[in-house]
Amino acid sequence: MAGKDVDSTEVLKAGSAAPSIKRRELVAGLVGLSGAAVAGSALSASTAPQRISLDPTRAPGASTSALGNRAGGEQPKRIPLGIISLTPLQDLHGTITPADLHFERHHAGIPAIEAAQHELLIHGMVERTLKFSLADLKRFPSVTRTCFLECSGNLFTNAPEQTTPQMLCGLTSQSEWTGVALSTLLREVGVRPGAKWLLAEGSDAAVMTRSIPIEKARDDALVVYAQNGEAIRPEQGYPLRLLLPGWEGNTSIKWLRRIEVADQSFMTREETSKYTDPLPDGTARQFSVVMDARSVITTPTYPQHIEKGWQEIRGLAWSGRGRITQVDVSIDAGRSWQPAVLQGPVLPKAHTRFTQPWHWDGQEAEIQSRAIDETGYVQPTAKQLLAVRGPGSVPYHLNPITAWRVAPSGEMFYRGDAWE
């Protein structure tokens, strides 16, 4: 990082214990030993000794490669916690999540699937029971769509001040997905009259299942085999997953192997025991699948230190019900709000970038964001949510406005709400 500011001759002196090294070039390990900070970032890039040119204009650079790597100092990471891993929202720009940083939620691990052997069975209330190979599916008209995918349990409730956006709500990611419209497959098999629901089933060890209303299947459901231009990752359902834009992630069944068409829902464990929302009136909301509008500031946030003066507040906003129409930002703990700039194109059911200039005067302050979608829904406060849902209605569909506090020192902290 500091490399560009360090005079090469100085570093050479420090590293002069190795006389065979050419001027302006050093073995990365020696630079590390010399105590100069120059190669600190490069050290982690590769295990092989690497030649670092202190002035990149004075020596030819590296050659081409079969597979690219991230720059040595750029190593964003998911936080893996067993059954979930979280996307590093604060380290990313724009709206696309690199596929290897897409959040994960598995119920029985990631299966190893031989793509050539994998087939999708569609049966039940259909004219033609058929099995489709991956090659078959790729011959159908292809559809590409960019949308977010979010776990409905995407809030770390009662999180401490030392919480990053990643830890707070890193169970949302966005990709450009490619596959075949489920409606196309349903026409191919011929759905019989009276069909109302589908069962989608995965071929992992949980044999994960969810019931999907036929309206959603015909509307915008996709069966996808590609993510951000390449085959989907094993942890995202390779070789095939369902993708239900705007719906809670669990319904987008990974490692999809079977779709059964039926006249009623199947009442699987994931839509009864789990993924239902108890309400204070003694009922529980079921098939609560749409992800309501939400936003989160991704920078500046914990653990950043900011300096007085110009900042750009940046974040993501999204809604499972369509387009984000407005994001408001507050720099005074929610007392007043100003509309942020939305980075277009604003896609429906997609992460949308918002930005807002901020001149920080060095005083204690609190920044917040709130999303508004095309239905007129305004992202609620934690207090509003608690009032209508009750403190025990966890962990699903909690999308409160979240706040970040800056101390006079410039340190940023998460300013959480007590969830009780």
Added chain:
Amino acid sequence: MIRPYLQYLLPLALLTVAHNSVAQGKAEFGLGRVVSEAEIAAWDIDVMPDGRGLPPGSGTVAEGAEVYAQSCEQCHGAGGVGGHSGSLVGRLEGDQFPFANDPGIKKTIGNYWPYTTTIFDYIRRAMPADAPGSLSNGEVYGLVAWLLYRNEIVSSDTTLSADNLAEIRMPARDRFVPDDRRGGAVVR
């Protein structure tokens, strides 16, 4: 080359219309392969709330107790309570449903699950977590019988099979309501 086929076009068009009105049309792309009944049966393991899909076989509470002790207890606790992978047993006084107001109350089969068929379906497909799919249908029937017995829903001499499993009413059966969130101004 086109001419000889012209004579077929009109009848074909009429035929398609007729076919559509009866049977939802033909395959558009002709992709995919026909599947045997045996292939479908090998994958078609779901059980619906009205009992469709329940396989042959039967199991008793006593048989279920034995399987539970051997294959489930280490994760779900003795008697179905307190294991690290979640309690399966527990009824609430008067079958109340206070979950939204009290985050401390554990959801169990006895106080939260609306259908018995879900228990069968889930155990057969996903449990035991360290060897999913390893249980016989009879063992699964027995486990469901034992879990219902432990939750004070059936008596200790119960035998379950496709004939009676779906008929058993769960305490939380009427608690579930459709999603009423619709976007718009109201927070629900």
